[in-house]
Amino acid sequence: MRDVTQNCFLFISENIKKLNEIEKIKNDNKKYVKTVDWYIELMNNDCQYKIENIFTVGFINYYKSKGVIKEEIILQENQKIKAKESFLQGNENLYELIKKDFPEETDQYYLSQLYKIKNIADKSYSDYYDFQSKANIFLEQKEDLKIKFINETLTSDLADYTKNDAIDLILEFIETNIKKK
Known part of the structure; x- marks a missing residue:
C-alpha cells in the first residue's frame, strides 16, 4: 500500500x-x-x-x-490515436474527444462493456447503473421514448429478472441501430 x-x-x-x-x-x-x-x-x-x-x-x-x-x-492525428488507445484500455473520460473520429471503435467498446455487465450473474445496483449509463451513450440521439423508459427502469425497484429482460431489449435495440449506421 x-x-x-x-x-x-x-x-x-x-x-x-x-x-x-x-x-x-x-x-x-x-x-x-x-x-x-x-x-x-x-x-x-x-x-x-x-x-x-x-x-x-x-x-x-x-x-x-x-x-x-x-x-x-x-x-x-497522433493525439487522436493516443486518445483512442487509452479509451480502449478503459479511460472513458476520453470518449468525447474521439467519438467522431472513431465511431465504430467506440460503439464496439461500449457494446462489449454492456455485454460484460449483462453476463454478471448476480448484478448489484451499481452494475445496473453502469449498464444504464453506458446504454445512454447509444440512446441519447434516439427519439424512441419506450426504449429510454426501459433503460431508466434498470435503477428502479423492479425484480432482477425484469431488469434482465430489459437489458436484453436494450441490447437488441442498440445492435439493430448499430447495423443501420
Whole structure:
C-alpha cells in the first residue's frame, strides 16, 4: 500500500511540474497542444488519481479567444490515436474527444462493456447503473421514448429478472441501430 501511495505522490508532483512547464509556454498553439498531450497521458496513469474532463467551457472559450480553435477541441492525428488507445484500455473520460473520429471503435467498446455487465450473474445496483449509463451513450440521439423508459427502469425497484429482460431489449435495440449506421 505504501508503494502505491508513494507512486501516486510522485505521479502528482510530476504532473504539477509538467503543468508549470506548460504554463510557461508563450505560444498559444504550442500550449494548447501540450495541454491536450498532458491530459491524454494523464488518463494512462496507474494511480487512483483521475481528473474529470478538463475541456470545460472555460478551456474552450480561452483557446477560441486566442484563435487556436474554432468551435471544439481539435486533436492532431497522433493525439487522436493516443486518445483512442487509452479509451480502449478503459479511460472513458476520453470518449468525447474521439467519438467522431472513431465511431465504430467506440460503439464496439461500449457494446462489449454492456455485454460484460449483462453476463454478471448476480448484478448489484451499481452494475445496473453502469449498464444504464453506458446504454445512454447509444440512446441519447434516439427519439424512441419506450426504449429510454426501459433503460431508466434498470435503477428502479423492479425484480432482477425484469431488469434482465430489459437489458436484453436494450441490447437488441442498440445492435439493430448499430447495423443501420
